[in-house]
Amino acid sequence: MDEPRQSAPVIEPGHTFATVTDKISSIVLTRPTSNGWFVGFGLAFLVFMGGLYAIGYLFVRGVGIWGVNIPVGWGFAIVNFVWWIGIGHAGTLISAILLLLRQSWRNSINRFAEAMTLFAVSCAGLFPILHLGRPWLAYWLFPYPNTMNVWPQFRSPLVWDVFAVSTYFTISLLFWFIGLIPDLATLRDRSENRAARIIYGMLAMGWRGSARHWSRYETAYLLLAGLATPLVLSVHTVVSFDFAISIIPGWHTTIFPPYFVAGAIYSGFAMVLMLAIPIRKIYGLEDFITDRHLNNSAMVMLATGLIVAYGYGIEAFMGWYSGNRYDSFLLWNRLHGPYAPLYYLLLICNIGIPQVLWIRKLRSSPLGLFLVSGVILVGMWLERFIIVVVSLHHDFLTSSWGMYYPTRWDWLTYIGTIGLFLSAMFLFVRILPMISIFEMRTLLPQAEVKPE
Amino acid sequence: MKRTPIYGMMAEFDSPSDLVAAARRTYEAGYQKIDAYSPFPIEELAEAIGFRSNAVPLVVLIGGLIGCLSGYALQYWISVITYPINVGGRPLHSWPAFIVVTFEMTILFAGLAAVLGMLALNGLPMPYHPVFNVPRFAFATKDRFFLMIFSTDPKFNPVDTRRFLEGLSPRSISEVPS
Numbered sequence: 001m002d003e004p005r006q007s008a009p010v011i012e013p014g015h016t017f018a019t020v021t022d023k024i025s026s027i028v029l030t031r032p033t034s035n036g037w038f039v040g041f042g043l044a045f046l047v048f049m050g051g052l053y054a055i056g057y058l059f060v061r062g063v064g065i066w067g068v069n070i071p072v073g074w075g076f077a078i079v080n081f082v083w084w085i086g087i088g089h090a091g092t093l094i095s096a097i098l099l100l101l102r103q104s105w106r107n108s109i110n111r112f113a114e115a116m117t118l119f120a121v122s123c124a125g126l127f128p129i130l131h132l133g134r135p136w137l138a139y140w141l142f143p144y145p146n147t148m149n150v151w152p153q154f155r156s157p158l159v160w161d162v163f164a165v166s167t168y169f170t171i172s173l174l175f176w177f178i179g180l181i182p183d184l185a186t187l188r189d190r191s192e193n194r195a196a197r198i199i200y201g202m203l204a205m206g207w208r209g210s211a212r213h214w215s216r217y218e219t220a221y222l223l224l225a226g227l228a229t230p231l232v233l234s235v236h237t238v239v240s241f242d243f244a245i246s247i248i249p250g251w252h253t254t255i256f257p258p259y260f261v262a263g264a265i266y267s268g269f270a271m272v273l274m275l276a277i278p279i280r281k282i283y284g285l286e287d288f289i290t291d292r293h294l295n296n297s298a299m300v301m302l303a304t305g306l307i308v309a310y311g312y313g314i315e316a317f318m319g320w321y322s323g324n325r326y327d328s329f330l331l332w333n334r335l336h337g338p339y340a341p342l343y344y345l346l347l348i349c350n351i352g353i354p355q356v357l358w359i360r361k362l363r364s365s366p367l368g369l370f371l372v373s374g375v376i377l378v379g380m381w382l383e384r385f386i387i388v389v390v391s392l393h394h395d396f397l398t399s400s401w402g403m404y405y406p407t408r409w410d411w412l413t414y415i416g417t418i419g420l421f422l423s424a425m426f427l428f429v430r431i432l433p434m435i436s437i438f439e440m441r442t443l444l445p446q447a448e449v450k451p452e
Numbered sequence: 453m454k455r456t457p458i459y460g461m462m463a464e465f466d467s468p469s470d471l472v473a474a475a476r477r478t479y480e481a482g483y484q485k486i487d488a489y490s491p492f493p494i495e496e497l498a499e500a501i502g503f504r505s506n507a508v509p510l511v512v513l514i515g516g517l518i519g520c521l522s523g524y525a526l527q528y529w530i531s532v533i534t535y536p537i538n539v540g541g542r543p544l545h546s547w548p549a550f551i552v553v554t555f556e557m558t559i560l561f562a563g564l565a566a567v568l569g570m571l572a573l574n575g576l577p578m579p580y581h582p583v584f585n586v587p588r589f590a591f592a593t594k595d596r597f598f599l600m601i602f603s604t605d606p607k608f609n610p611v612d613t614r615r616f617l618e619g620l621s622p623r624s625i626s627e628v629p630s
């Protein structure tokens with residue numbers, strides 16, 4: 001390892017168990033809620049309400065208010081579903097995979113990355129349900145004994161998706177919650193407010209930090225990480241099966257699972273940085289979320305971005321090399337068809353601009369990383385748009401070709417879920433410790449047990 | 453044996469090293485019903501108080517097996533027995549298509565078993581516990597380390613145990629009322 005990279009520490013020196021505890025818990029317990037928080041939350045909530053309006057109108061009028069129609073039946077709903085669930089993946093990667101790889105720098109960003117996962121998966125889950133046409137019958141997706149005497153078709157990747165996404169949400173929630181238990185106990189013991197003490201106390205379930213409890217806790221946490229690791233890879237693999245199992249040109253490829261997983265992590269880290277950079281500035285957490293974290297996240301983005309670029313390359317290569325006229329046409333259509341400007345924009349956002357991350361100076365510049373992350377999030381959204389729309393709008397039969405134009409309701413629903421996501425994040429940073437306090441304590445040099 | 457009105461005797465330490473050393477000496481001195489409390493997990497501590505059997509992995513294994521078998525059985529029963537659909541003469545028991553849901557169910561049940569099993573083995577949720585009667589115990593979730601000798605220990609004696617704990621040079625000693 002070269003020196004300059006190691007020089008940025010995971011946690012600034014001079015902290016003790018007490019200062020770490022106070023610094024993080026005071027954000028929740030004693031720091032007055034700022035006007036900025038109210039304005040930010042208010043705006044996000046307003047946007048969310050706009051989305052709810054669009055959803056309400058959808059319930060009244062049906063999916064006809066959206067731009068979806070044959071041949072493009074998947075439109076924004078599936079684009080946004082894949083985009084959101086991909087964003088969620090970085091949270092699990094940070095909390096589970098980096099835990100197993102003993103990357104202890106993750107300890108200061110895993111909590112809010114996990115929260116991000118939960119909220120992103122919640123947004124993601126909305127779209128397929130809204131897309132059902134009759135969303136109030138969404139429970140038909142699950143196998144349960146019913147008077148109609150019908151059951152789900154387990155050979156369909158859409159049913160696999162139901163299981164994958166609901167399992168993913170449940171496991172993410174469990175992982176996040178058991179990580180919170182010791183910190184909730186800290187909040188219970190530090191809170192001056194009786195109501196807060198009772199609420200945090202109930203949630204902490206009487207945690208008292210006994211050595212026996214810690215021992216079982218650590219085992220359960222590690223096993224959960226071990227379970228979440230293959231799970232997170234499987235979830236986006238199953239999402240890619242929704243496409244790859246079909247015979248549509250551009251979807252029917254074996255590269256989809258790894259390329260989707262890499263893309264998910266790519267966009268997820270971009271979202272982590274877009275959240276972490278303002279949060280550490282506003283709450284003065286530069287001691288805990290240091291330049292090392294920004295640098296490492298940027299390098300993960302660079303690596304996964306290159307895998308995504310390889311995916312695009314293989315898609316284009318196979319379009320030419322397969323000799324299949326439909327695959328070649330898809331490539332031509334991407335490059336010269338009606339949606340070609342979006343494809344070029346996608347290449348610029350996902351492959352072109354992110355190459356600036358090779359520059360070390362930029363990897364330690366919060367503003368630069370923030371902007372690059374924004375570009376990547378746009379690029380990854382465009383990628384899903386290209387995959388869904390360009391493949392569907394011109395498939396095998398010329399007579400069934402068509403165009404897809406999103407309506408204002410498509411946009412309002414999409415932007416509304418961003419409002420939902422941000423509202424939930426605002427509430428989260430206000431009422432729960434956004435950095436894992438107990439895991440930060442273990443990073444301090446004092447936490448080491450000296451041999452007698 | 454006459455039932456003592458106290459739950460145990462608690463000593464407070466400043467650092468994880470002190471606590472682990474004290475816990476080792478207490479265990480070596482023959483006290484068996486002891487516990488230690490810390491604001492973060494300390495690997496050496498569980499062993500120092502003589503805690504070795506950890507049943508969590510077994511619970512997770514059982515949970516995972518139940519999820520795996522029930523997930524596959526569910527799909528088999530639906531696809532082959534109760535709701536068979538003939539798609540172009542393909543076999544009803546098309547096992548490769550059942551792998552994904554079986555896998556997801558394995559993870560789901562194992563994960564639930566890990567969390568619920570850990571909580572159940574720890575006896576949580578337990579909102580009330582005698583240790584919370586000690587006001588200084590609030591620091592156990594911040595920056596202090598506590599060692600506890602329960603009054604149910606055969607060697608426990610209010611006078612001798614307190615003298616023993618004083619020998620460990622703790623920061624303070626408290627009696628825990630039950």
